[in-house]
Amino acid sequence: MGKVLSKIFGNKEMRILMLGLDAAGKTTILYKLKLGQSVTTIPTVGFNVETVTYKNVKFxxxxxxxxxxxxxxxxxxxxxxxxxxxxxxCADRDRIDEARQELHRIINDREMRDAIILIFANKQDLPDAMKPHEIQEKLGRGCPGRVPAGNSLEGQPEAGVGHRDGRRG
Structure with missing residues (x-):
């Protein structure tokens, strides 16, 4: 069935950019998506790029x-x-304002105006981690995107509290 759908609709490709402050868990999430398991990572200097296929979409x-x-x-x-x-x-309360500033700098750039936005509230398993609704609040009113809660080491994110489809208005 998947092959038939691919022939009819073709394979889609999407370019996804994963950003956030250092030590937020970006690389761990990337390799969890790619490999389905947690791997030991080191701080990323530069970038990592991987193709993750889901159904007939290559990300x-x-x-x-x-x-x-x-x-x-x-x-x-x-x-x-x-x-x-x-x-x-979510456990880094000291730098949430810095994260907010960086996020707003990104989404206000004209090159990013049509990008679908997902804010991943990572490290929910840590003590005193902010909940998704608190993250959404601290990132600022009108901040677009869904905010799922997750723990990059455990797997799938939980349902979040985002209220928009992820597109900027």
């Missing part, structure tokens, strides 16, 4: 390092991006 996922010295380079990855996964470390 080319670009995981770009989040250290403050690398962030000015993020804009060079925006062109052609169809989806943004912005990963937030």
């Amino acid at each position: 080319n996922v670009w995981d770009v390092g989040g250290q403050d010295k690398i962030r000015p380079l993020w804009r060079h990855y925006y062109t052609g991006t169809q989806g943004l996964i912005f990963v937030v470390d």
Whole structure:
């Protein structure tokens, strides 16, 4: 059946950009999606890119390092991006304002105006982690996107509290 659908509708490809502050869990999420298991990672200097296929869609996922010295380079990855996964470390309360500033800088760039946005509330398993509704609040009113809760080490995210379809209005 899948082969028939692929012949009728063709295979789609989507360019997905995964961004967030350093140590948010971007690389762990990428390889959990790709391999279906957790792997040991080191801080990303530069980027990782992997293709993840789901049904008849190929997602080319670009995981770009989040250290403050690398962030000015993020804009060079925006062109052609169809989806943004912005990963937030829910246990890092000290840097949630910094995450908000970076997210708003990204979504206000004209190259990203049509990108579908997902905010991944990561590390929900840690003590005192902010809940998805708190993350959504702290990222600012009018912040587009769904906010699923998750733990990149455990697997699938839980349903979030996002209220929009992920597209910017």
